[in-house]
Amino acid sequence: MAFIDDLKKFGKNVAQKSSDVVETTKLNMSISQEKEKINRLYNEMGAAVYEQYKMGNDLGMSEQCSQIAEFEAKIEEYQNKILEIKNAVKCPQCGTEVSAETVFCAQCGTKIK
Ligand SMILES: [Zn+2]
Numbered sequence: 001m002a003f004i005d006d007l008k009k010f011g012k013n014v015a016q017k018s019s020d021v022v023e024t025t026k027l028n029m030s031i032s033q034e035k036e037k038i039n040r041l042y043n044e045m046g047a048a049v050y051e052q053y054k055m056g057n058d059l060g061m062s063e064q065c066s067q068i069a070e071f072e073a074k075i076e077e078y079q080n081k082i083l084e085i086k087n088a089v090k091c092p093q094c095g096t097e098v099s100a101e102t103v104f105c106a107q108c109g110t111k112i113k
Pocket residue numbers: 091092093094095096105106107108109110
């Protein structure tokens with residue numbers, strides 16, 4: 001019965017294929033997890049290199065580090081604009097956001113103005 005044999009073979013192939021898909025999906029998830037771990041370490045390495053750059057030690061990534069410095073400056077500029085909009089300032093001592101009208105920081109008591 002060639003037809004039945006073909007049917008059995010087809011069923012086996014479908015089962016095999018679906019277990020292959022499950023296995024492949026698991027392996028791809030494992031790959032993603034390992035890649036995430038690598039990216040976390042890359043991130044740590046980059047942060048360490050940037051810390052060194054800020055302390056004046058050029059570890060050969062000064063181009064990227066100066067770009068990060070530029071981006072940080074932009075972030076600070078944007079944060080300052082937000083403070084302006086909210087009529088707020090940052091406490092120079094503890095960094096707490098307080099109203100620009102505040103005389104003493106509610107958090108640490110530092111004189112604001
Ligand atoms: Zn404060």
